[in-house]
Amino acid sequence: MSSVPALRVRDANDQPLxxxxxxxxxxxxxxxRTSYHFGLQQAVDWxxxxxxxxxxxxxxxxxxxxxxxxxxxxVIDGMRDNAARCAAHQVAYYPYLEPHLGAGERLLETLAxxxxxxxxxxFPCFFLPAMVRLAARRLTVRLQTVDSNGVYPLWxxxxxxxxxxxxxxxxxxxxxxxxxxxPRPEPLAASRLPKLxxxxxxxxxxxxxxALDRFERPDADxxxxxxxxxxxxxxLRGGAVxxxxxxxxxxxxxxPLYATTRNEPEQEVASGLxxxxxxxxxxxxxxxxxxxxxxxxxxxxxxxxxxxxxxGWWQASPEVESFLEELLVWREIGYxxxxxxxxxxxxxxxxxxxxxxxxxxxxxDKRPWVYTLAEFEAAKTHDPLWNAAxxxxxxxxxxxxxxxxxxxxxxxxxxxxxxxxxATMVELNNKYAFDGRNPNSYCGIFWVLGRxxxxxGPERPIFGTVxxxxxxxxxxxxxVKNYLRRYA
Numbered sequence: 001m002s003s004v005p006a007l008r009v010r011d012a013n014d015q016p017l018x019x020x021x022x023x024x025x026x027x028x029x030x031x032x033r034t035s036y037h038f039g040l041q042q043a044v045d046w047x048x049x050x051x052x053x054x055x056x057x058x059x060x061x062x063x064x065x066x067x068x069x070x071x072x073x074x075v076i077d078g079m080r081d082n083a084a085r086c087a088a089h090q091v092a093y094y095p096y097l098e099p100h101l102g103a104g105e106r107l108l109e110t111l112a113x114x115x116x117x118x119x120x121x122x123f124p125c126f127f128l129p130a131m132v133r134l135a136a137r138r139l140t141v142r143l144q145t146v147d148s149n150g151v152y153p154l155w156x157x158x159x160x161x162x163x164x165x166x167x168x169x170x171x172x173x174x175x176x177x178x179x180x181x182x183p184r185p186e187p188l189a190a191s192r193l194p195k196l197x198x199x200x201x202x203x204x205x206x207x208x209x210x211a212l213d214r215f216e217r218p219d220a221d222x223x224x225x226x227x228x229x230x231x232x233x234x235x236l237r238g239g240a241v242x243x244x245x246x247x248x249x250x251x252x253x254x255x256p257l258y259a260t261t262r263n264e265p266e267q268e269v270a271s272g273l274x275x276x277x278x279x280x281x282x283x284x285x286x287x288x289x290x291x292x293x294x295x296x297x298x299x300x301x302x303x304x305x306x307x308x309x310x311x312g313w314w315q316a317s318p319e320v321e322s323f324l325e326e327l328l329v330w331r332e333i334g335y336x337x338x339x340x341x342x343x344x345x346x347x348x349x350x351x352x353x354x355x356x357x358x359x360x361x362x363x364x365d366k367r368p369w370v371y372t373l374a375e376f377e378a379a380k381t382h383d384p385l386w387n388a389a390x391x392x393x394x395x396x397x398x399x400x401x402x403x404x405x406x407x408x409x410x411x412x413x414x415x416x417x418x419x420x421x422x423a424t425m426v427e428l429n430n431k432y433a434f435d436g437r438n439p440n441s442y443c444g445i446f447w448v449l450g451r452x453x454x455x456x457g458p459e460r461p462i463f464g465t466v467x468x469x470x471x472x473x474x475x476x477x478x479x480v481k482n483y484l485r486r487y488a
Contacts, residue, residue, distance in 0.1 A: 001049045004042045005181045007155055008147040010122065012136035015143070021116030023092070023196055024050060027108060028058040029131070030123035031148045031280035032078045033240050034085040034188055039146035041187040043119040050116045053196035056086055057111060059096040059104055064127055066431050068231035069222045070397055074238035074434060076215045078281050081239035083212055089188040092196035097210040100226055107207045112139045114200070121280070122147040124154065124339035126437040150284045150332045152178055154339040162352060164452050167333045168325075169308030175328075179299050182285050231431060234397050236275065243276035251290050259322040263402040265483040270401055271323070275434035277331075278441075287327055295320050333452065334443025346426065346442055348419045348449075355450035358464030359418040365461045369414045373424050376411065385471040385480060386410045388487035390428070395487070397434040402478060408448030409469040413462050418449060 002009065026043035034040060040056075047054040060075050061067075079095045086093035094111075098104040112118050120132060122145040136143050147154045152175055161167035199209075214220060218235055236242075250271045262269045276282040301315040310325050311318065337345050344350040351359075371381055379387040379394070389403045399407055408425055415421035425445045430436035447453060455465035474480070 002042060002045045003184075004038045004045065004146060005153070007153045008038050008122075009042060010145050010147075010155075012120075012132055012143040012145050013139060015139060015141050018116050018141050019050070021050065021052060021141070022114040023047075023053045023055045023116070025111055025115040025118045026054060026056050027118055027120040027135075028056060028082070030121035030128055031283075032058065032075065032082065033243075033281050033283065034082055035186055035240065036148075036183045036283035036286040037187055038148040038183045039119060039121050041184050042144065042146045044187050044191050044193070046117050046119065047193045048191070051194065052116055053092060053194045054191070055092045055094060055111070055115075055196055055199075056082070057094045057096070057108075058082060059107065060098065061104060062098045062225050062227055063101040066228070066231075066437065067225075068228040068431070069233050070231045070432070070434070072222055072225060072227055073215075073218070073220075073233040074236070074275065075279060076210075076212065077238035077242065078240065078279060079210070080212045080215065081241050081281075085188065085240070089191060090195055091188055091191070091193065092199075094199060095210040095212055096207055097225070099224065104207065107203075108135055109138055110203055110207075112141050112143075115141055117141060118143045120145055122154065123149065124335060124342060125345075125439045125442070129342060148183065148280075148283065149335055151175065151288055151328060152332050154335060157336075158340065160340045161333055161336055162452065163454070164329055164333060165308045167336065168310065168329050169306050171328060171332075172306035172308065172313050176299060176302055179288075182289070183283065185286075228431075234395065236397065236434070238275070238279060238281060240281050243273070243282035246272050246276060247282060247287065247290055251294055255291065255294065255319050255323065257319070259319040262322070264478050265400040265403055266479050266481075271326075274440070275397070278435040278438045284327060284331070288324075291320050291323055292316070330443065331440045334439035334441075337451075338439035338442065345439070348422050351446065351449055351451055354455055355466060358455070358459075358466060359449070362460075362462050362464045363417050367414060367416065367462060370416050371414050373427060376414075376424055377428060381410075381414065383410065383471050384484055385475060388480075388484050391487040393428065393432045397432055399433075400483070403474070403483075404444060405448065406469050406471060406474050408445060409467075410471070412448060412466075422446075422449060 024043055024047040026040060031037055031039055043054055058079055083093050083095060096104060118139060118141060132145060152171060223229060254269045257269045261267045295316045297316050304313050304315060307313060311321050314321050314324055341350060369382060379390040381387055386407060389399045389407045393399045411424050412418060412421040415424060429441055429445060435441050450466045453467055456467045459465050460468055
C-alpha cells in the first residue's frame with residue numbers, strides 16, 4: 001500500500017484501522033509543508049487505499065514553552081502557504097490557532113473519531129515526542145508517525161555517534177541507498193482523492209478554523225494570543241514560498257562562495273535555511289537535490305572508499321561538499337543523538353565522560369567575570385563582540401554561525417558553573433532563535449561544552465581540556481569591524 005520506505009513509518013499505538021472512517025487525518029506538527037514530505041505522502045497513500053478524502057489538520061498551540069510573536073508569526077506564514085497549496089489540489093485543510101491555553105484540548109481526539117487512520121510527524125525533540133505519546137494513548141484509531149527529518153533515516157541505525165568523524169564515515173558507508181529513496185516532490189499532485197464536503201458542525205462550533213487572511217500583513221496584531229509579545233517578529237517571513245526563495249538565493253548567489261567565506265560575519269554567505277528546516281517549511285531532501293543539481297551530480301560519482309574526511313568523498317565541488325558537511329553531518333548527527341537519547345539529549349549529564357571530568361575539575365576555578373542570565377540577555381557584558389552577537393540574536397533570531405560558537409564559549413567562561421552556562425545557552429537560544437528547540441541547535445550548544453569534540457591542550461582554567469575560543473583571536477581570524485558597528 002505505502003510508497004514510503006518502511007524504515008520511516010512506525011505505529012505509535014496498537015489501535016485498529018477504521019475501515020468505515022470518513023477520512024484519513026494527517027496531523028501536521030513538525031514538517032509543516034506539502035512538498036518533499038514522507039508523512040504527507042503516507043497519508044495520501046492511506047487515503048487512496050481507503051478511497052476516502054484526506055484532511056490535513058495543522059494546529060498551533062499557545063501553551064508551549066517560549067511561545068512568542070516571533071514563532072507564531074513564522075508558523076502562521078507557513079499555514080497560509082499550506083492552505084493555498086491544499087486548496088489548489090482540492091484537499092481539505094483545517095488550520096487551528098489555539099486562542100488560549102487548553103482551548104484545543106480534545107480537538108485531535110474528536111477529529112480522530114471519524115478517521116480511518118491518523119498520520120503525524122516524527123520529530124525527536126522539544127515537547128513533540130511527549131505530545132505524540134499522549135495522543136497515542138488517547139486515540140482509539142491507529143496513529144502512525146513518519147520520519148521526514150533528514151536524508152538519512154533516524155532508525156537506520158541504533159548507534160549513538162559521539163564524534164563527527166565516526167558519523168561521517170558511517171554515512172559514507174551507508175547513505176547511498178537512501179539517496180535513491182526520496183519523497184515525492186508534490187505528494188498532493190494528481191492524488192485524485194474524494195473531496196471532503198465539510199467538517200462536522202460541532203467541531204467548527206467549538207474549535208473554529210483560523211481566519212488566516214487576518215495575518216496576511218507581516219505586522220498583523222498577535223496581541224490576542226497569550227504568548228510572549230516581548231520577543232517580536234523580525235520581518236523574516238516563514239512558509240514554503242519564502243523557503244523556496246531562500247533556497248534559490250542560496251544556490252544562485254551564496255553557494256559559490258560557501259567554502260571560502262561562510263565563516264566571515266560581514267559576508268551574507270550562510271544559507272539562511274535553518275529556520276525553514278526547523279519548522280519543516282522545506283525538506284533536507286529538497287536542499288540536497290537543489291545543490292546536487294547545480295553540480296550535475298549523480299550517485300554514480302560515489303567511487304571513493306569511505307574515509308571519514310569532510311572533503312573528497314562526494315566527488316562534488318568544494319562549495320557543495322562544504323554545504324553537505326553542514327546539512328548531512330552536523331545537522332543529522334544532532335538528530336541521531338536526540339532520537340536515540342530522548343531522555344537526556346538536553347541534559348548536562350549527557351556530555352562525554354572526559355568533558356564532565358575536566359569541567360567539574362575546573363568548576364571551582366575563579367571566573368574573571370560572572371554574569372546573570374538577565375545580564376547576558378541584555379548584552380551587558382564587558383565584551384563588545386559578544387554583545388553584538390547577542391544583539392543579533394535578539395533582533396534577528398539568529399547569530400552568524402561562526403560567532404555562535406564564540407557566543408557559547410564565552411557563556412561557559414562567564415558562568416558560575418558549566419551547568420548554569422548550559423541553562424543560559426538553552427534559554428537564550430530557544431527563546432530568540434528561529435532554529436532553537438531543534439536537535440541541530442542542541443548539537444551546537446553541546447558542541448560548545450565538548451560533545452562531538454576531543455580534548456584540547458594545554459589545559460586551561462575554567463575550560464580544562466575543552467576547546468577554547470576568545471574574542472581577540474576571533475577578531476584576528478575574521479573581519480568584525482562592520483559587524484560591531486551594525487550591532488552596536
